[in-house]
Amino acid sequence: MEDVARLAGVSHQTVSRVLNAHPHVSAATRARVERAIADLGYRRNTAARSLVTRRSQAIGVLGAGMGFYGPANTLLGVQQAAREQGYSVSMASLSRVTPSGIRDALEHFMLQPADGIVVIAPHETMLAALRSIDVPVPLVTVGFGAAGSGADGFGAAVFGADGRPGDVAVDQAAGAAHAVRHLLDLGHTSIAHISGPPDWIDAAARTEGWRHTLAGAGLAPGPLLQGDWSAGSGYRAGLELAASAQATAVFAANDQMALGALRAFSEAGLRVPEDMSVVGFDDQPEAAYFVPPLTTVNQGFKELGARCIGMLLADIEGGAAGTGSVLSPGLVVRASTAPR
Amino acid sequence: MEDVARLAGVSHQTVSRVLNAHPHVSAATRARVERAIADLGYRRNTAARSLVTRRSQAIGVLGAGMGFYGPANTLLGVQQAAREQGYSVSMASLSRVTPSGIRDALEHFMLQPADGIVVIAPHETMLAALRSIDVPVPLVTVGFGAAGSGADGFGAAVFGADGRPGDVAVDQAAGAAHAVRHLLDLGHTSIAHISGPPDWIDAAARTEGWRHTLAGAGLAPGPLLQGDWSAGSGYRAGLELAASAQATAVFAANDQMALGALRAFSEAGLRVPEDMSVVGFDDQPEAAYFVPPLTTVNQGFKELGARCIGMLLADIEGGAAGTGSVLSPGLVVRASTAPR
DNA sequence: GATGAATTTGTTAGCGCTCACAATGGTGTC
DNA sequence: GACACCATTGTGAGCGCTAACAAATTCATC
Numbered sequence: 001m002e003d004v005a006r007l008a009g010v011s012h013q014t015v016s017r018v019l020n021a022h023p024h025v026s027a028a029t030r031a032r033v034e035r036a037i038a039d040l041g042y043r044r045n046t047a048a049r050s051l052v053t054r055r056s057q058a059i060g061v062l063g064a065g066m067g068f069y070g071p072a073n074t075l076l077g078v079q080q081a082a083r084e085q086g087y088s089v090s091m092a093s094l095s096r097v098t099p100s101g102i103r104d105a106l107e108h109f110m111l112q113p114a115d116g117i118v119v120i121a122p123h124e125t126m127l128a129a130l131r132s133i134d135v136p137v138p139l140v141t142v143g144f145g146a147a148g149s150g151a152d153g154f155g156a157a158v159f160g161a162d163g164r165p166g167d168v169a170v171d172q173a174a175g176a177a178h179a180v181r182h183l184l185d186l187g188h189t190s191i192a193h194i195s196g197p198p199d200w201i202d203a204a205a206r207t208e209g210w211r212h213t214l215a216g217a218g219l220a221p222g223p224l225l226q227g228d229w230s231a232g233s234g235y236r237a238g239l240e241l242a243a244s245a246q247a248t249a250v251f252a253a254n255d256q257m258a259l260g261a262l263r264a265f266s267e268a269g270l271r272v273p274e275d276m277s278v279v280g281f282d283d284q285p286e287a288a289y290f291v292p293p294l295t296t297v298n299q300g301f302k303e304l305g306a307r308c309i310g311m312l313l314a315d316i317e318g319g320a321a322g323t324g325s326v327l328s329p330g331l332v333v334r335a336s337t338a339p340r
Numbered sequence: 341m342e343d344v345a346r347l348a349g350v351s352h353q354t355v356s357r358v359l360n361a362h363p364h365v366s367a368a369t370r371a372r373v374e375r376a377i378a379d380l381g382y383r384r385n386t387a388a389r390s391l392v393t394r395r396s397q398a399i400g401v402l403g404a405g406m407g408f409y410g411p412a413n414t415l416l417g418v419q420q421a422a423r424e425q426g427y428s429v430s431m432a433s434l435s436r437v438t439p440s441g442i443r444d445a446l447e448h449f450m451l452q453p454a455d456g457i458v459v460i461a462p463h464e465t466m467l468a469a470l471r472s473i474d475v476p477v478p479l480v481t482v483g484f485g486a487a488g489s490g491a492d493g494f495g496a497a498v499f500g501a502d503g504r505p506g507d508v509a510v511d512q513a514a515g516a517a518h519a520v521r522h523l524l525d526l527g528h529t530s531i532a533h534i535s536g537p538p539d540w541i542d543a544a545a546r547t548e549g550w551r552h553t554l555a556g557a558g559l560a561p562g563p564l565l566q567g568d569w570s571a572g573s574g575y576r577a578g579l580e581l582a583a584s585a586q587a588t589a590v591f592a593a594n595d596q597m598a599l600g601a602l603r604a605f606s607e608a609g610l611r612v613p614e615d616m617s618v619v620g621f622d623d624q625p626e627a628a629y630f631v632p633p634l635t636t637v638n639q640g641f642k643e644l645g646a647r648c649i650g651m652l653l654a655d656i657e658g659g660a661a662g663t664g665s666v667l668s669p670g671l672v673v674r675a676s677t678a679p680r
Numbered sequence: 681g682a683t684g685a686a687t688t689t690g691t692t693a694g695c696g697c698t699c700a701c702a703a704t705g706g707t708g709t710c
Numbered sequence: 711g712a713c714a715c716c717a718t719t720g721t722g723a724g725c726g727c728t729a730a731c732a733a734a735t736t737c738a739t740c
Contacts, residue, residue, distance in 0.1 A: 001726065011690050016728060024688055046452055047390035048726035051695050056387070057452060058430070067625075072412050079433055088452040090398070090428045093419055112386055112397060112428040231629035260629045285407075289571035289600045291631050341696065351720050356698060364718055388696035392725050687736070695727085703720070709713085 001044065008036040019044055050113075058088045059312065060114030062105050064121050065200075066093040068229055069255070069284040070299070071121045074142060077305020078118050085313055090114060102129040110136070116312040118142055124199040138315035141167035142308040168308040168325045172202045175297040175329035176209025176251065179279040182295070182331055183249045184217050187340035188277060192222040192247035194237040194257050196229050203229075206253045206281060222247045229253075231260035238264025241276075248276060248340055255280040255287045258294055262336070266291075273338035283332050293334035300327055341384065348376040359384055390453075398428045399652065400454030402445050404461050406433040408569055409595070409624040410542075410639070411461045414482060417645020418458055425653055430454060442469040450476070456652040458482055464539040478655040481507035482648040508648040508665045512542045515637040515669035516549025516591065519619040522635070522671055523589045524557050527680035528617060532562040532587035534577040534597045536569050543569075546593045546621060562587045569593075571600035578604025581616075588616060588680055595620035595627045598634055602676070606631075613678035623672050633674035640667055 005012040010029060017025050018033040025033075036042075050056050059082050065071050079089045090112060092105040102125075109117055116138040119126065130139070183191050193210045196203025207224070214221050223246050227233035234257030241247060242265055252258035258280035262272060270276050272292055280287060280296035287294040307325050345352040350369060357365050358373040365373075376382075390396050399422050405411050419429045430452060432445040442465075449457055456478040459466065470479070523531050533550045536543025547564070554561050563586050567573035574597030581587060582605055592598035598620035602612060610616050612632055620627055620636035627634040647665050 012726090013691080013728080014689065017689090020728085024686090026688065029688080043451055045391070045726050047387045047396070048695090049728075050387035051385070051391055051697085051726080052728045054695085066416055067413060073407060076406055076433055079431055080435065083432060083448065088430045088448065089432075090430050091419055092423060092428075093416055095420065108423065108428065111383055231626045235629050256626055256629075259626055263629045263631050263633075266631045286571045286596055286599055286626075289575050289596075289603045291603050291606045293603075352696090353698080353721080354719060357719090360698085364716090366718065369718080385696050388725090389698075390725095391696080391727085392698045394725085681740105683739085685736105685738085688734080690731105690733070692731085693729090695729105697725085699723090699725100701721085701723105704718080706715100706717080708715085710711105 001042070004033065004036045004040055004042050007040060008033045056113045056115055057086065058090050058112075058114050059309070060109035060117045061089055061091045062094070062102070062109070062117060062119045063091070064094045064097045064123065064126065065229065066120075069282055070202075070301075073301040074120050074304055077301045077303070078120070078142065078308055079305070080302070081306040081309035085309060087115070087309075087313075097123050097125050099125065099129045099132075102126060103133060106133055106135060113137075116140070116316045118308055118312060122201050123197075124201065127201070138312055140308055140312045140315075142169070142304060168304060168311055168327075170299045170304060170327045170329050172205035172329075173209035173212065175281060175299070175331075176206040177213045178329065178331040179251050179281065179295075179297055180210050180213040182333065182337065183251065183277060183279060184213070184219075186249075186277065186337060188249040189219055189340075190222045190247045190249070191219075192225065192241055192250045194225045194227045194234055194250060194252040194261060196227060196253040196257075198226065200229075203253055210251055222249075227253065227257045227260075229256060231256045231263075233257060234260025235264045237261060239268065241265075242268035242270050249278070249337070250276065251279045251281075253281055255282045255284045255290075255294060255296055258287075258296070258336075259290055262290055262292075262294075273336050277337040279337060287332075288334065290336070292336050295334045295337040296332055298330045298332050300329075303327060341382070344373065344376045344380055344382050347380065348373045395455055396453045397426065398430050398452075398454050399649075400449035400457045401429055401431045402434070402442070402449070402457060402459045403431070404434045404437045404463065404466065405540075405569065406460075409622050410641075413641040414460050414644055417641045417643070418460070418482065418648055419645070420642070421646040421649035425649060427455070427649075427653075437463050437465050439465065439469045439472075442466060443473060446473055446475060453477075456480070456656045458648055458652060462541050464541065467541070478652055480648055480652045480655075482509070482644060508644060508651055508667075510639045510644060510667045510669050512545035512669075513549035513552065515621060515639070515671075516546040517553045518669065518671040519591050519621065519635075519637050520550050520553040522673065522677065523591065523617060523619060524553070524559075526589075526617065526677060528589040529559055529680075530562045530587045530589070531559075532565065532581055532590045534565045534567045534574055534590060534592040534601060536567060536593040536597075538566065540569075543593055550591055562589075567593065567597045567600075569596060571596045571603075573597060574600025575604045577601060579608065581605075582608035582610050589618070589677070590616065591619045591621075593621050595622045595624045595630075595634060595636055598627075598636070598676075599630055602630055602632075602634075613676050617677040619677060627672075628674065630676070632676050635674045635677040636672055638670045638672050640669075643667060 001012050001015055005015045015033055018030050063071050082089045094101050119141045122141050195207045211221050225237035238261030258278055265272050265276055272278055280294045283296045283298040287296050341352050341355050345355045355373055358370050403411050422429045434441050459481045462481050535547045551561050565577035578601030598618055605612050605616055612618055620634045623636045623638040627636050
């Protein structure tokens with residue numbers, strides 16, 4: 001920096017002012033300094049800057065189940081939005097969600113300090129751990145939760161109480177309601193559900209949306225089979241469903257479990273959609289190429305990431321806590337559903 | 341740090357020595373300092389440390405196509421290995437691979453400095469850009485390339501010439517050879533290939549493995565259809581293949597394209613595996629639940645990430661450049677392949 | 681033309697840490 | 711007992727930057 005100052009014939013402080021876009025620098029000086037910066041290929045030292053500003057220009061992303069389509073794409077969305085805003089993204093992916101693992105990861109973000117933290121795909125366990133740990137920087141949970149689902153309100157309630165900036169979510173319950181309503185419209189009256197792990201907030205919200213919508217139509221919920229997001233668990237659930245013959249339609253909490261169910265039905269000799277309608281959740285790109293193509297619920301991951309970073313940065317830079325933000329998912333109808 | 345020193349009755353320097361596990365600190369002093377650190381909940385300031393050591397304890401991961409199974413899981417493996425070694429991982433995912441995008445991302449890693457860089461899933465474009473940019477820190481390419489494939493040698497040759505630490509790769513050509521040999525063993529003699537985009541190093545290596553193995557068996561290569569990794573492109577290729585009826589087996593360069601092909605065959609009334617055998621590449625967890633379950637090539641992403649970080653850290657910390665490392669993929673046989 | 685205000689620049693003091701060196705005390709050797 | 715030697719601790723400087731203040735210059739206004 002001293003070198004740049006010398007070359008431009010100014011003091012190092014003026015160089016600093018140019019770098020930080022301070023208002024009171026004359027146009028001529030600014031040009032001279034910028035010229036010198038370019039000539040010397042100067043890059044300011046981030047460590048020195050952080051030392052005095054106490055900002056790292058990095059945000060930490062804490063996530064679980066990052067091998068799954070939803071979380072992985074949320075990460076991508078968050079990452080892109082953050083980098084556009086000049087923040088770098090440091091990630092910590094938990095292979096198993098345990099309080100100590102979460103603690104370690106957050107500790108990591110305090111050591112290699114993050115100006116803010118995004119938590120993807122919270123579990124009950126994750127939320128509990130988060131509540132018990134004092135995180136000294138803004139934190140946003142993203143992608144899930146049932147904010148906006150009114151009385152059911154999972155995510156929103158939790159974080160509102162903490163004075164957290166609130167969370168950004170796709171309205172899972174509404175997505176589930178879309179899916180179920182679509183099946184109701186087709187004349188189905190016994191609609192099963194293959195759920196995600198019940199301690200995942202979004203899994204619970206999807207299940208609740210399914211139950212709620214059926215109740216609203218005056219119907220008893222069909223069989224509820226618990227999966228773990230994996231295709232294998234969907235397969236096993238599908239076999240059970242085929243054996244019991246209690247439902248004419250299934251709503252799976254993600255596309256992978258729907259894929260497993262599809263295969264189970266195929267093995268059991270049930271035709272989809274003639275004998276059994278199937279709806280998934282996520283709309284991963286492959287869903288259109290399942291056999292048959294899957295009707296599913298679409299979530300906007302890019303938008304989710306952008307909103308999430310927007311909210312986080314508002315809190316970091318402005319100090320104004322956002323109030324939460326909810327996106328509405330849409331239904332994509334394909335060949336896996338048909339009238340009863 | 342001064343506070344800790346005062347509480348422990350030592351100088352700040354002794355605290356620093358404890359923190360850095362210097363040898364010449366008496367056990368009693370060390371215990372007293374550690375106690376003080378714990379009592380005060382002290383965490384050392386990374387920015388100050390980086391300022392003087394010129395190390396950020398962060399490694400940057402530059403990747404493309406991170407929405408696909410392979411790259412996403414490589415990232416996960418790299419991330420886990422890095423965090424275990426006390427490094428944080430900063431990621432930059434390119435949505436489109438352009439020289440300027442690559443330059444921006446690398447520039448980002450120089451600004452928020454990384455001690456080393458991992459490049460996932462290199463393209464031709466990526467390699468070219470990397471060669472033209474002077475990166476002042478160790479760089480490892482990972483997961484792809486055809487290092488070890490002898491005369492064909494893509495990745496290894498490129499990076500050896502640069503004096504780079506070399507790259508870590510799954511031997512793509514060997515994986516492809518496994519797949520094709522399996523089909524040959526089943527008696528197939530006209531074996532088609534659905535390739536990835538030819539400017540992706542690993543796609544080229546898989547295609548080459550396919551061509552090479554067929555040539556070794558004295559057979560002419562079957563039809564070559566070019567895809568783009570997506571299920572959609574596999575579907576279109578599958579339709580063409582079904583129409584032309586020139587092959588009895590297909591080797592797809594990833595599982596998603598295999599999925600698309602499966603759907604195309606199903607629509608065209610071709611039974612798999614009776615009329616057509618299909619082999620994929622990646623062994624993503626869903627592959628076992630395709631209809632029918634997919635025979636595919638398994639890659640060890642965890643291992644890949646660990647080796648890659650191992651090599652990078654050896655270069656960062658020891659200054660000794662690794663020589664490259666090649667993993668062998670395995671074949672997982674499922675129901676999508678059958679004797680001719 | 682003198683006064684006050686605004687604009688533009690420079691000077692100084694740390695931010696919290698590690699490095700190089702110095703100082704102290706103990707131990708072994710002849 | 712004198713000397714060298716090592717283990718252990720402390721002291722001072724400085725990494726590259728920004729914040730706060732101070733100084734110099736310009737400008738408008740009466």
